[in-house]
Amino acid sequence: MVEINLWSGLRRFTDGELAIEVEATTIGEALDALIAKHPGLAPVIEAGISVAVDGEITTAGRNIPLRPDSEVYLMRRLKGG
Amino acid sequence: MAKDTVNTEYKLVGTRPNRPDGLDKVTGRARYGADMSMPGMLWGAVVRSPHAHAKIKKIDASKALALDGVKAVVTRDDFPTGLTGEDWNLQENSMAGEVALYDGHAVAAVAATSALLAQQAAELIEVEYEVLPHVIDVDDAIKPDAPAIRPGAADHSVSEGFPPNVVRYIDYGHGDVEAGFEAADLVMEKTYLTEATHQGYIEPHACVGQLGADGKGEMWVCTQGHWFIRYMSSAVLGLDVAQLRVTASEIGGGFGGKTTIFMEPLALALSKKSGGRPVKIVMSRAEVLRATGPTASASMDVKIGMTRDGKMTAGKAVFRMQGGAFPGAPVDMALDCAFAPYDLPAVYHEGFDVLANRPKAAAYRAPGSPMAAFAVESLVDEMCRELGLDPIDVRLKNGAREGTKASYGPTYNRIGLVETLEAAKAHPNYSAPLGPNQGRGVASGFWFNYNGDTAVSMAIAEDGTAQVSVGTPDIGGSRASLAMMVGETLGVPYDKVRVNVVETGALGINEPTHGSRATFATGKAAVVATEQAIAEMCRRAAAEWGIEPEAVEWVDGSAQPAGPNAGKFPPMTIAEIAGKMSTTGGPIAGHYEGFPDGVGVSFGTHVVDVEVDPDTGKTTVLRYLVVQDAGRAIHPAYVEGQYQGGAVQGVGWALNEEYVYGDDGRLQNATFLDYRVPVASDLPMIDTVIVEVPNPGHPYGVRGVGETGIAPPLPAIANAVAAASGQRLRHLPMTPPKVLAAIQAGQDG
Amino acid sequence: MSKIHVSTIVNGDAVEFLADPRETLLDCLRDHLGLTGSKEGCGTGDCGACSVTIDGRLVSSCLVLGVEAAGKTIETIEGMADGAELHPLQRKFIEHAALQCGFCTPGILVAAKALLEENPDPSESEIRYWLAGNLCRCTGYDKIVRAVMDAAAEMRGAA
């Protein structure tokens, strides 16, 4: 199990939960598991998000591995100038 | 060649060689967007809405088409329908549909045999409008009774009952903010405003597009990212993406504004309608300012709690931004950056993305971060003054470090904010004496940096020289830094590596040169590709020597037997291996396709001295210091250049640059005469200190350096103006009339 | 609108072209003579990217008509190097990293050359004011000013 931290605005899609434990070994699995648990998150995730794993932010990378003790945060999608 | 860094493990990294494209660029030979002509080429011109918001009732092109030499006119009717999401936004912005959404919005385009004729024909296209109510200012646009610009444009984050122009809502944070404010000795809350600015690249958008009836096309265009141009143009026109081949010209500045499409699909549509003749479109400066890439304008509430000794206890930011008539103001990234330099026990963010009748905002250097820095770093400075504390000491006391929980959620890895603060404090500029009406301001800033889709290939030529094919256009010297990293890895001199920015047909998809990613991501990819080629060369040498490839190591540009075989064979140079490659297995190359991980965030701290003329309110920048963490500077001169350029764009944003609209919603200053970017005589030398806290996620420690530098100038200058004049300006730009009014109000008060 | 035949000297070469009287010298250099080193950044004389000299006088070629070039002597960025030998300003711009995107560079080099011909030892302030009509958005001008000062010193033999 790995804990996924959401931004607080997503509370309304998760019955108030902001840290959700899912069974996952990659970012992709974690996102799929999140949607399975809370289908309301689907449009948010599909619209494009970034994920911070152990402090490092990535925009795609569904195959990026997660460890049980990884720190994982969902973030609004980043882009640059 | 002198090396800047104390680190001596490298031969090339940290030196300042001449850039490989320098000769072309000082002789006028380098070819930019408008420099290309093709056989049979036509010229295009665009008809633009003079209204901020108007229904397009009728377009009559008959008079234009009657002119001898006019070959085609296109309107939205020539585009496919049924697009959704951002593809639809891009199409709608490229060419208005039923409604023109801003002054300058394209409504038709024409192709003719000369530029003058195309312009004349454009003037003959008659458009009948029904003018609709418009809204320009973000605080007006968010009102419940504002004219609804695009009903239905809001996304899932917007609940019932929000004002009609709010299209995105964001809220997040951590800790108990109210308890934090309770624990503070001083709580201040202020509202800060910034106006829209333009990236202001000197090269106007330009392209030559060709599209045949068979759906195959090609394009020459000045862009930060030609794969983006290819995808977006194809999406807007309903083309198969791979059938369009896009070549990036040399690019005359972008700063984020050339990461998207504007008139490119119009050139392709005109070409197709003209029987496949290439069509060149070059924007005028007025078109650039009216219809491309401004940034958002912002209205921001910030609240901070601080103890008497300068410990910050909580922060709250509520930002409203308009990014034109389309979703996409960078309010989310602004919020993420707002408190990023601070270690706060409690922080809360709330943001509103609001529509207004202005052009679609494009990215501009650290999108959102400058506005956020202006708000938060100004308020921190106000509180330091109130409490009589040194602004650098307060930032050191609260500064984010490795292990700090970032205001935007995750925990920081190795970061260099504190190092920039310490370097700023130790710099002579921080203790230089100040005269009357002079003041000093300090501020820090943050940018994430970014990686993105990256494809690179590198290949060894017959003589052992190396070529590197990359997809990130060279906007500020990246060919040099890439050649240095490849040369360093390969163990060959810098001038034995040629870096080519190749067309879309030559590589997998690449994101643009944006997000401060070129030296980081393309660089890392090029190093990986080079290591593959090195491994192959070691295999070739091993085969010749009859030993295991693992028993070969690569040293200074040669394969050498290692371990038990050490010294058994003389080193085999890259030239020897390359010279024989056709008989030892064929071409030697390496490649990388992926999303390079290991991005390291970057912080900077600026110190600026200004003098304010108390009689006219005019601000003069006397001294300017940029301190920023580069991770490691591959080519320090171009790192300094990024720092200096970012700082000066920030100076413009702070003092004079703004979009000025009339009551009619028309942009009033669509010239470089009245859109006032800094000129050479406005500025002193820009002092720089490159702090190097290497990024463990990059083979040479690189952090992106392009963007962070534009965030601190806005608050640093506002803080300096406050120190010099005694008046706090919370609305940018700090034009002389605004500063004088503040001084006069202060005297009256 | 009939075109006008224009004979002129550009970078030492006698050239001829047909100009619509509405076309600027910049249009004619770029589109009729293929000299695309001079750039258009604004078309209103505010950016300096189109700087050339006419009979030795620095001008914005976007503010000169092509037909006015008749009988004049015009120098552009393409004529600045002496064959393969770069002008010291060109060399110093590369060495000082005084260009990033390079789009404003031709105009700045032409303008700086005109300055050094008039004033071989300009102060920093004189350089900044002389070049105030040459916008650069990438560099913040710092390295440009240093490159001009260094080139001037070398040309004076003081380097």
Next chain:
Amino acid sequence: MRYHTPATFEDAAQIAADCGGVTRFLAGGTDVLVQMRAGAVVPDDLIDIKHIPGVRDIVQTEDGGWRIGIAVSGAELGAHEGLCADWPGVVEGMELVGSTQVQGRATLTGNLCNGSPAADSVPGLVAAGATVTVTGPNGSREVAVADIPTGPGKTVLQPGELISAITLPPRGDRGGDAYQRFIPRTEMDIAVVGCAVNLRLDGDKIAEARVVLGAVAPTVIVVPAAADAIIGTTLDGAALEALAEAAQAAANPITDKRGTAAYRTHVAGVLAKRVAQQAYARAKGSGK
């Protein structure tokens, strides 16, 4: 568009008079080409007056004044030592117009005929008492520069008329002039406010003065009350305050993208003081 290169002012006037449509005279072209480019003015006939003999000349008149050809560029004006010594305020006004590149082309006459109330060279000319020769189909007449502009973009010149020379009066002893403008940047902007002062001393006291403001009214304005405030004084603090007040009282500006009315009014006073001090210092320093 037709392009003409007449050899005399009379021919130029005749061509203009004979043309039915929109006509523009081309000297430096730094306004005309911008207007053409923006589509604001597309002339049917463009009359290039630089081929007329003498238009690039600066010559001293018999009485010690100066006659300036209509095609003399700002750069040429600034390089003329005699003119710079006599009328530094006139020259510095012209030299503030645009960039170094624009200086290579722009002319006093063009700046005047463009009719902008913010024209940098015009206040200095008006303060100096300059006149222009106006040539038309029916001959030439002499007109004060002050009487040429009639409103933004408008002049008294009739169709077929053009300016054929500018004449500055003799400087005379103990005189000094100056021009300054206020702009947000250091260069390249249009004046938010401009001010020229021309004065003559008797001992340390100001005997004669002319104060002219730009960009605070539909045309450049002469402010006699401002001159009166300093005449008879040594430009002491009280005189400067009275000067500023008179300048502010005379200012009747608009609010636009370049400044507010209140701001322009305030700065008119600030500039008047600064410029008067500069002109006064020049008059005192003049050896004559």
